[in-house]
Amino acid sequence: MSDLDSPARPLRRTTLAEDAYGALRDILLVDGRFAPGEKISVEELSRELGVSRSPIWTAVARLEAEGVLRVVPRQGVFMVDFDAGKVANLFQAREALEGMAARLAAANVEQANMAELNLYLARQREALQHRDDRGYAHATQLFHDRIIALSGNPTIEKMVAALYSQMQAMCGPVVATSWPERSIYWNDHSALVAALSHRDADEAESQARRHVRRVAEAALRR
Numbered sequence: 125m126s127d128l129d130s131p132a133r134p135l136r137r138t139t140l141a142e143d144a145y146g147a148l149r150d151i152l153l154v155d156g157r158f159a160p161g162e163k164i165s166v167e168e169l170s171r172e173l174g175v176s177r178s179p180i181w182t183a184v185a186r187l188e189a190e191g192v193l194r195v196v197p198r199q200g201v202f203m204v205d206f207d208a209g210k211v212a213n214l215f216q217a218r219e220a221l222e223g224m225a226a227r228l229a230a231a232n233v234e235q236a237n238m239a240e241l242n243l244y245l246a247r248q249r250e251a252l253q254h255r256d257d258r259g260y261a262h263a264t265q266l267f268h269d270r271i272i273a274l275s276g277n278p279t280i281e282k283m284v285a286a287l288y289s290q291m292q293a294m295c296g297p298v299v300a301t302s303w304p305e306r307s308i309y310w311n312d313h314s315a316l317v318a319a320l321s322h323r324d325a326d327e328a329e330s331q332a333r334r335h336v337r338r339v340a341e342a343a344l345r346r
Contacts, residue, residue: 144179145186152192152203153292160294161205164193191290206294208344215340218287219333221280222272226316226332229274230325237274241267241317248310252303260306267313271320271332295343305342312338 148169151157158164166184170177184201187193194202244267251260265288272281312335319327 140175141179141182144173144175145183147173148180148183149187149192149289152187153289156292156296158203160203160296162203164201164203166201190286192293204290204293211291211294211343212340214287214291215336215343218284218291219336219340221284221287222268222336223329223333225272225275225277225280225284226320226328227325228276228280229271230320230323230328232274232276233320233323237270238317238321240270241320244270245310245313245317248313252306252310255303264309264313271316291343295346308338309335 151169152164166177166180170180173180184193184195188195192204194204196202244263247263248260248267250256251263272284275281312331316328316331316335319331
């Protein structure tokens with residue numbers, strides 16, 4: 125399976141708790157099955173995944189710590205509620221981190237990396253042409269993840285991953301809801317790749333920050 129394929133969710137490894145966490149995280153953040161603030165049933169998820177409630181509760185505890193779920197005593201487990209102020213703060217942090225990551229990536233990027241980034245751009249364009257929501261979201265996430273990884277800074281990588289999780293929980297798995305918006309985002313991505321290809325750190329940071337601000341404005345409008 126290539127990294128461009130959608131992630132599978134079989135519970136086959138020996139670490140059942142880790143499998144349950146990965147499966148539940150996909151259900152909540154990739155599939156987007158539950159809306160912000162919606163209650164989820166541990167019992168139903170346990171039956172669906174074919175495991176006892178114990179590993180599900182372990183996964184719930186991890187996702188609560190990550191800011192994805194809320195556990196309310198005597199009431200149940202809920203997706204986090206949408207909070208415009210918190211979303212704005214998350215995007216502000218994301219802009220700073222992704223801008224720095226792009227700046228660092230400009231110094232680290234190699235020809236093989238550029239080929240990979242251009243492949244992700246091509247997959248995004250193909251998804252745009254076919255109006256493939258899931259394909260576009262997946263290729264876009266891989267694109268951003270690769271640039272963050274190219275920063276060579278594991279701390280930035282972990283912090284951005286945590287921000288993504290919280291934003292997905294509060295805004296849904298796909299922030300853009302219109303195809304014209306996605307076309308604009310593709311242009312942003314293309315401009316960022318061009319800056320990286322020239323190893324222009326200032327321009328790469330500027331493009332990354334501009335893109336995050338644009339996504340933030342769209343998310344907060346809704």
